[in-house]
Amino acid sequence: MIVAVTGASGYLGGAVAAALVADGHEVRTLQRRPSGVDGATDFLGSVTDAALVREAFTGAEGVIHLAAKVSLAGDPAEFDRVNVDGTRVVLDAAESAGVSRFVHISSPSVAHAGSALAGVGAEPASPQDARGEYARTKAQSELLALARDSDAMAVVAIRPHLVWGPGDPQLVARIVDRARRGRLPLLDGGRALIDTTYIDNAASGIVAALRRADVAHGRAFVLTNGEPRPVGELLAGICTASGVRPPAWSLPAGIARAVGSLIERVWAVRPGTDEPPMTRFLAEQLSTAHWFDQRATREALDWAPTVTLDEGLRRLAAHR
């Protein structure tokens, strides 16, 4: 089928587009910079450019919408413009182009506000409870997307949790960078159980959502490897595989949250190009459990991860 992918210059978007090409689909990619995906046709520009989006979607059967502003800090208006307005433009264009399968990529943070999560499912998105601009605007856009689910267009929302892998410029690069600079603490000894998603599994799960949209439509699913690990063990594994020393210093989580929230405020006043070293959100992410019930996801998507955490770390090390 013809599938349009937004945000394919991103790490996950590129992997999804490549997976679709490999499956024999005709793939169109829409983003500001070239996607670099062999075999896909690039449409360069912003998702807020309605004309461009319509052009890219013409004749498409499926859309996978990944384009978003992903950051821990930044101007709230910019988050709204890209994540909320952009999603509306993409949905409108998909409807008018007669797209029948629409996969909206969301985030587990749309439904949770920082408390420990142990084995929960995909609760409804809640913009008013979300922490930070990213989570708030992603919650709004997920609600927008699911509201468009109809007989003509099946909409599924997928919330991958902490995607990582070789060449990952987000999680892995940041962890390695912080660890190298000694800025990555293990909060409370790094014992909180965190579930993550290896890049290939995230891509195959999203492709599965496109395939199963007729069954799974109208719902949101958290997507992970289903292998929770203590966060300290994960960070150490990623650091070791990447050839840097794992973090050794430990900070009580309460102090880290307080410091993080202070730094966040200072950064808001004096925004720089760099991201703050520790935000309240990050402190919570690193010190409380985040793992999910994958039973509904696997059943609805008729999918299971193919790369284990340990295999992923091996691939990460081999990539170096």
Place this chain on the structure above:
Amino acid sequence: MSALTTPLPAGLPDIDPSWSRVVRVADSATGDAHDWHLLDTAGALDRLGVSPVGTILAVHGNPTWSYLWRRIVGASVEAAATGAPAWRVIAVDQLNMGFSARTGAPRTLQQRVSDLGDLTDELGLAGPVVTLGHDWGGVVALGWAVDHPELLAGITSLNTAVHHPEGVPIPAPLRLATARGVLATSTVTTPAFLEATLALARPALAPEVKDAYRAPYRSAADRSGIGAFVADIPVDDGDASFGELRRIAAGVSMLTVPALLLWGPDDPIFGDRYLDDLVDRLPHADVHRFEGAGHLIAEDRPYADAVLTWLADRVAPGAAAPLATRDAHPPIDDAPYAPLWSALDRRREDDADAIIDMAARGGRTRHVSWRRLDDRVRRIAAGLASGGVRRGQRVSVLVPPGPTLTAVIYACLRIGAVVVVADAGLGVRGLSRAVRGAWPDVVIGEVKGLAAAKTLGWPGVRISTATLPWASRRALGVSHSLAKIAARGTGASLPAEPSPDDLAAILYTSGSTGPAKGVRYTHRQLSAVRDVLAAHFAITEETGLVTGFAPFALLGPALGTRSATPDMDVSAPRTLTARAVAAAVRAADARMVFLSPAAILNVVATAGELTDDDRDALAEVATFLSTGAPVGEPLLAATAALMPNAEPHTPYGMTECLLVTDITLDGIRASATAPDRGVCVGVPIGSNRVLISALDSGGRPVGPPASEPGVLGEVVISARHLKSSYDRLWLTDRAAADNTPDDGGRWHRTGDVGHLDAQGRLWIDGRLPHVLTTADGPVAPVGPEQELERSGRVRRAAVVGVGPEGLRQAVAVVETVPAVSRPGLAPADLAAELRALSSLSLVAVLTVPELPTDIRHNSKIDRRRLSMWADATLAGGRMGRP
């Protein structure tokens, strides 16, 4: 009957206003009419279109009201809606109480009983009726029951009392409340009595529930009934209501309808003393003591489900005959029966050694012949009988193992007294809970045990094993010494022997899996323990035993063969040395040795001290038994090396059934090559039967018990020597026999999880509450733990679950070699090694200095506690010690 508007305020929690009604009733004595408020489900059942099979008539106590019964009112309607037999519930507010009329004058107990009769007459209540009462309402309900035999189908009660023994002070809280002056202030002028009662709930009541209880008692005038009720409590025959109470108590003793008593033992007023009195009056009653519940048991525990379940079992059409209910199962056993003391009878003229006690204080060896043992047992038995100890009375024995304990136990059994045995390993609190739960009539103990009895206020007449000076006797409340009892019994005749199906003993469980439970054995079942042991191990008069594990010292005389207890501190098995075992083997010319796992450790550790003579003696041993907790192959093999001609056995059993299966060292070695997980405990002994009730995906043992190999489930057993029931734990009894084969045998759910293999061997995989309900199905911990213990860096491992039920994630918690000093995440290399060894996907590996372990067996890991600790730790919470 008139339709009056309900006085019930709106919005009370758990109350459907449509249950509330007011009925005007004329007092049969005076003709005065009073308005009664009641909760009545007749209308609700009518709307459901069902007709009731009977009525539950519920009477609250003081200072509550019919709100107390809201759960059974609600639950009975719900049950009827789902098609279960419909019971109408009428829960009254007694006059001057709740939302019923204030009559302007106090009402005596006699009036209250007659008031209730007037109400049921007015309602035209037809049978069958089952009464339900609480507190002083229990007395009123029982009074109604005694007066309405033609309507009565059963009686049920929560904490109450119909008799107070003379010479025993009434409970302190009531002494205070009934004292002149205090009475009016505490009960009427202020709501102190009401508030104190509401504060008895465990856990505490929700504020809105407390408020609902207060609703009819807002003003002093509204509370006048509370004060009058307390003032009417009959303390002695000077009180107006004493005669009525005595009449009711006598009437209750005559009742033969099914009876259920649900009890909260932590009640400062209606304590276990009153339960014991009710059990004496209603020996056929089903009794359940909810450990940890108190006076407001209706708030503390799911009494409503218990009552409805019991009604279905015992009262509803098709239920079991009322008087066949004393024990969970009627005994069906046609094997020949010989009482436990029959060998004593047989060898009473024999001067050979029966007991060789090398553990006696001072290091000297004490020899007791069969003749002397039999004589001592007879004298103590006759002395106890002539001192008034009757068949069926309970005797708590707080005597350390040794010839005196043996003599006392056989004497009690001989006269039909029920021996209550709780292990000191329970700790003082556990022991105290056990003794109070059994409510013995007599306590026989050493000074230490008697001092505990005195300090902790245990019941019972006290008999000291030693002859004490007058001052100590008085201080300990001791009425007799054992020597005096025996002297009194010299030459006296013995009472008739108890019958085989009389209760013989109550043995307490270890309490490592919840509060210790009393396990009841009849004489027939105790004798069966002896018979199965003798048959399985071919024990004859000539065998000779060395009993390094105290419980088996008691069985020597029953087996008719001499037994030697080696030189050791019998309460500390790890003091036993290899030389002491050898000396005992020599002294008793023994062919069979019993040791506990803790003793084995030290025996192996001290093997280097053995002389050639010692080794020669040990070479004569033909059978060696490790009993208690399972021991591993290496330890068993090391012990076997000391007794080269002995076949080592390690049987599997529990307090409820001491010998279920047995395996030899060779059997353990053979099982090592099997692909099965868990600990192989061998095949059933003798005619025992072992089946498996398969677990469902939620870890519940719902499968019909079957012998199919490879199926993980709860181990379900049947044996001649299986216990008869649990003591005063009707619901536990019912659960233990639930969904077991209906083949006339007695069956028991063990709470152990395991599987059978194709050769019929039983493998134990863990305890039911320790099963992890993962997304891939239930996982029992023992097998996965064994995988981890293959690592040389792991001393002991526990596998527990974190996260929600049905989605539990497996976590390994290990003791390491060398030990860590504080808990934490395992280092990466250890975590990787253990993950590689494990067949489970371990989300985390935690190391701890020591796993929480039960003291008594020094082997049972408290996995429930560990799981809660791991859950909090891995959620990112603060890390304490497990």
